[in-house]
Amino acid sequence: MSYVKELALKAKEAAKTLSLLSSEEKNQGLLGIARQLLMDAEDILRANEMDLTKGEQEGMQPSLLDRLALTPARIGDMVEGIRQVMDLDDPVGRVMESRVLPNGLAIDKVRVPMGVLGMIYEARPNVTVDACALGLKAGSSVLLRGGSSALNSNRALVQTIKKGLSGTPIPEEAVQFVDTDERGAVDEMLRLNGFLDLIIPRGGAGLIRRVVETATVPVIETGVGNCHLYVDQDARGTMALDILLNAKCQRYGVCNAAETLLVHRAIAPSWLPGAIKELADRGVEVRGCPATVQLVPGIKPAEESDWATEFLAPILAVKVVEDLNEAILHIQKYGTGHSESIITDNVGAAEEFLKRVDAAAVYHNASTRFTDGFQFGFGAEIGISTQKLHARGPMGLAELTSYKYVIRGTGQIRL
Amino acid sequence: MSYVKELALKAKEAAKTLSLLSSEEKNQGLLGIARQLLMDAEDILRANEMDLTKGEQEGMQPSLLDRLALTPARIGDMVEGIRQVMDLDDPVGRVMESRVLPNGLAIDKVRVPMGVLGMIYEARPNVTVDACALGLKAGSSVLLRGGSSALNSNRALVQTIKKGLSGTPIPEEAVQFVDTDERGAVDEMLRLNGFLDLIIPRGGAGLIRRVVETATVPVIETGVGNCHLYVDQDARGTMALDILLNAKCQRYGVCNAAETLLVHRAIAPSWLPGAIKELADRGVEVRGCPATVQLVPGIKPAEESDWATEFLAPILAVKVVEDLNEAILHIQKYGTGHSESIITDNVGAAEEFLKRVDAAAVYHNASTRFTDGFQFGFGAEIGISTQKLHARGPMGLAELTSYKYVIRGTGQIRL
Numbered sequence: 001m002s003y004v005k006e007l008a009l010k011a012k013e014a015a016k017t018l019s020l021l022s023s024e025e026k027n028q029g030l031l032g033i034a035r036q037l038l039m040d041a042e043d044i045l046r047a048n049e050m051d052l053t054k055g056e057q058e059g060m061q062p063s064l065l066d067r068l069a070l071t072p073a074r075i076g077d078m079v080e081g082i083r084q085v086m087d088l089d090d091p092v093g094r095v096m097e098s099r100v101l102p103n104g105l106a107i108d109k110v111r112v113p114m115g116v117l118g119m120i121y122e123a124r125p126n127v128t129v130d131a132c133a134l135g136l137k138a139g140s141s142v143l144l145r146g147g148s149s150a151l152n153s154n155r156a157l158v159q160t161i162k163k164g165l166s167g168t169p170i171p172e173e174a175v176q177f178v179d180t181d182e183r184g185a186v187d188e189m190l191r192l193n194g195f196l197d198l199i200i201p202r203g204g205a206g207l208i209r210r211v212v213e214t215a216t217v218p219v220i221e222t223g224v225g226n227c228h229l230y231v232d233q234d235a236r237g238t239m240a241l242d243i244l245l246n247a248k249c250q251r252y253g254v255c256n257a258a259e260t261l262l263v264h265r266a267i268a269p270s271w272l273p274g275a276i277k278e279l280a281d282r283g284v285e286v287r288g289c290p291a292t293v294q295l296v297p298g299i300k301p302a303e304e305s306d307w308a309t310e311f312l313a314p315i316l317a318v319k320v321v322e323d324l325n326e327a328i329l330h331i332q333k334y335g336t337g338h339s340e341s342i343i344t345d346n347v348g349a350a351e352e353f354l355k356r357v358d359a360a361a362v363y364h365n366a367s368t369r370f371t372d373g374f375q376f377g378f379g380a381e382i383g384i385s386t387q388k389l390h391a392r393g394p395m396g397l398a399e400l401t402s403y404k405y406v407i408r409g410t411g412q413i414r415l
Numbered sequence: 416m417s418y419v420k421e422l423a424l425k426a427k428e429a430a431k432t433l434s435l436l437s438s439e440e441k442n443q444g445l446l447g448i449a450r451q452l453l454m455d456a457e458d459i460l461r462a463n464e465m466d467l468t469k470g471e472q473e474g475m476q477p478s479l480l481d482r483l484a485l486t487p488a489r490i491g492d493m494v495e496g497i498r499q500v501m502d503l504d505d506p507v508g509r510v511m512e513s514r515v516l517p518n519g520l521a522i523d524k525v526r527v528p529m530g531v532l533g534m535i536y537e538a539r540p541n542v543t544v545d546a547c548a549l550g551l552k553a554g555s556s557v558l559l560r561g562g563s564s565a566l567n568s569n570r571a572l573v574q575t576i577k578k579g580l581s582g583t584p585i586p587e588e589a590v591q592f593v594d595t596d597e598r599g600a601v602d603e604m605l606r607l608n609g610f611l612d613l614i615i616p617r618g619g620a621g622l623i624r625r626v627v628e629t630a631t632v633p634v635i636e637t638g639v640g641n642c643h644l645y646v647d648q649d650a651r652g653t654m655a656l657d658i659l660l661n662a663k664c665q666r667y668g669v670c671n672a673a674e675t676l677l678v679h680r681a682i683a684p685s686w687l688p689g690a691i692k693e694l695a696d697r698g699v700e701v702r703g704c705p706a707t708v709q710l711v712p713g714i715k716p717a718e719e720s721d722w723a724t725e726f727l728a729p730i731l732a733v734k735v736v737e738d739l740n741e742a743i744l745h746i747q748k749y750g751t752g753h754s755e756s757i758i759t760d761n762v763g764a765a766e767e768f769l770k771r772v773d774a775a776a777v778y779h780n781a782s783t784r785f786t787d788g789f790q791f792g793f794g795a796e797i798g799i800s801t802q803k804l805h806a807r808g809p810m811g812l813a814e815l816t817s818y819k820y821v822i823r824g825t826g827q828i829r830l
Contacts, residue, residue: 016747016771019773020770020771099791099792101790101791101792105781105785107791112773114803114804115773115803193627197802197803197804198803198804212608212631213631216627216628218633218634218802218803218804219633220804236826239826242826242828243826243828246828246829247828250828250829332431350823354821354823355435356431356435358434358527358530358819359819360819360820361819361820361822362819362820362821362822363822363823363824364822364823364824365823365824365825365826365827366520366822366823366824366825366826366827366828367827367828367829369828369829370520370822370827370829371820375516375829376514376516376522376820377514377516387612387633388529388530388612388613388633388817389529389612389613389633389635389804389805389817390804390805392817392818392819392820393819393820402803402804402807403807404773404774404775404776404777404807404808405775405776405777405786405791405807405808406769406777407776407777407778407779407781407785408765408769408778408779408780408781409778409779409780409781410780410781411651411654411657411658411780411781412780412781412782412785413657413658413660413661413662413665413781413782413784414661414665414782414784414785414790
């Protein structure tokens with residue numbers, strides 16, 4: 001049996017115990033992890049230092065180095081995150097629906113753990129801790145494969161997590177870490193049907209595409225957000241500007257940031273030049289359609305590829321549209337099904353937008369930046385799904401579970 | 416653009432219209448199909464005759480010929496099936512959850528259509544009609560690929576369906592049929608990410624495996640059922656026998672039929688020989704473990720592969736187990752996660768079984784044959800899922816939908 005399959009088998013065996021634990025027992029395990037993280041903080045920071053040094057030597061970008069870096073405060077955030085997950089209601093065992101058939105059979109639809117979750121992710125080592133906390137609380141084992149740039153950090157974190165679990169009801173084997181740099185290990189993981197029940201990739205578009213194309217295990221696509229803000233002719237200019245600056249500029253590298261601005265041609269002449277100036281003041285590069293370039297001379301013309309790009313940077317594509325319909329068609333063509341917003345005081349236009357735009361989150365008069373498990377009040381999230389199967393939008397504990405039908409009879413047979 | 420991609424694109428375009436229709440409008444389309452089926456019955460039967468003749472010439476098995484055959488009564492059943500789907504509540508637009516955040520944002524989680532469903536299936540032509548009725552009512556277009564042995568029947572049915580839709584609110588293009596025998600067409604269909612939102616394979620284990628291994632579009636695995644009946648030491652013998660005969664013998668070729676009988680060693684000597692005699696009287700071949708062979712001399716010994724086989728035939732594997740735990744471990748090892756039943760009057764044993772056995776449907780004192788959308792009261796089903804993602808067990812209308820978050824604000828930005 002290969003190394004990766006062996007890990008998955010251990011995770012699967014441990015899931016049999018884990019799936020039967022009460023919420024209190026699972027919380028004891030999480031508490032063990034939280035405590036151990038605080039005790040081992042120095043070791044973890046030392047391991048992280050090795051990754052950072054290697055990253056710097058290899059010329060890693062500052063933004064990636066920032067994602068990779070751990071500090072005492074970030075470890076404190078991890079611990080706080082675990083405590084928040086402990087406070088979340090446990091979905092496992094919840095009866096979702098009940099019915100009694102005329103023949104007396106009592107059918108309950110009951111939430112159950114997924115089994116074994118595979119996580120494949122890139123630089124951020126905090127995903128290691130988040131995935132463990134959410135996965136274990138949801139009653140599932142986790143098989144983790146982090147980015148090779150964070151290998152030392154993740155190895156140290158997993159060691160700490162396992163140490164923290166020892167002596168608690170959660171078996172240490174419920175957390176497995178693919179401790180190798182080999183690319184083949186990921187490909188094998190993606191095809192472990194019968195061992196893994198679900199794979200969640202977290203990272204850039206390239207990683208997600210590779211996982212979707214290779215996996216035979218069910219996958220939930222996450223994260224890629226080419227989000228649009230549509231400023232309708234009946235928008236209030238100040239509200240539109242506030243939301244634009246929030247959606248584009250509050251943070252650039254996040255999946256729920258706006259990447260394209262669509263503006264109704266009736267409001268463009270009066271509103272767009274001022275909005276573009278505000279963007280320029282904040283260092284945002286605008287790439288405009290011909291009408292935009294005409295309104296604001298000197299703007300860089302947008303290329304076709306700009307409409308399809310998730311910049312994750314201070315760049316915004318801007319297009320003037322004929323009407324609401326053209327805005328919706330543009331989003332249908334280029335959107336990634338993440339978050340889309342319309343700014344308007346026209347309720348009819350808003351409702352048409354909310355109905356016709358097919359995305360995980362559709363907004364009226366609000367910033368796309370709210371698409372987030374914490375913001376939505378789920379308490380935590382393992383990622384944001386951009387596919388339609390199983391879970392869409394921010395995924396919390398419930399989205400990490402499955403269900404089964406429990407049928408209690410008194411000797412019923414089918415006629 | 417290839418033939419298959421072109422079909423999928425048409426389906427995707429049609430879904431934009433279909434997804435916005437009211438229940439009444441969708442029911443008008445379904446009524447059109449039902450009426451046209453009755454009008455075109457003769458044409459459909461003639462086309463089916465061609466498939467049957469070809470099947471006979473090629474030496475198709477009688478059981479497969481029976482699945483393939485249409486009769487006026489079976490067309491009547493299709494029409495009745497459509498009327499039942501018309502009566503079902505429309506899940507689309509249903510608000511599943513609502514919350515208002517402290518900042519005033521109102522978040523609704525709303526059921527929405529999936530988009531485009533791909534169906535890949537084998538001999539039964541009625542799947543063509545069932546999939547259209549359920550898919551369209553759920554607001555999604557369907558791209559159909561039936562078995563080549565039913566090509567003429569399916570082509571005629573699709574022609575009728577499209578004729579029936581004409582003049583109704585549902586666009587004809589919402590139903591697309593891959594009218595070719597080429598195997599490559601299926602492979603292409605399985606990789607149409609961005610065009611298809613979901614693929615549901617219906618057929619034998621070979622088809623399901625091929626789809627899971629090739630598809631990059633999300634798939635829901637259906638159907639393969641290696642179902643177990645466990646007769647505990649505290650079972651009532653007559654109830655256990657009634658349920659055994661129902662679960663094994665009522666129909667042999669169905670996924671929810673029992674394929675392995677597990678018997679507690681304390682009850683085996685008194686109960687098993689009589690049960691095996693009843694099975695033999697019904698023409699069922701028993702393949703037993705050594706203890707079974709010892710109890711009932713002359714029984715064929717089971718081979719390792721028998722425990723893992725979905726016979727779909729009058730064959731039953733029988734194993735005497737030490738205790739409840741061994742029964743559960745056996746099911747964990749060989750089960751396909753479909754339907755599993757325990758017969759016992761011991762409530763503690765029953766609850767342990769219901770909790771520890773990880774399957775779509777777990778039964779206490781009832782036949783596994785109840786795992787079925789109609790039996791469960793869902794009104795209809797597109798298949799029975801044996802995976803844990805998205806839907807498990809019988810899939811009705813709701814399981815063919817997704818959801819989105821609709822967020823209404825008054826200018827909120829993220830702080």
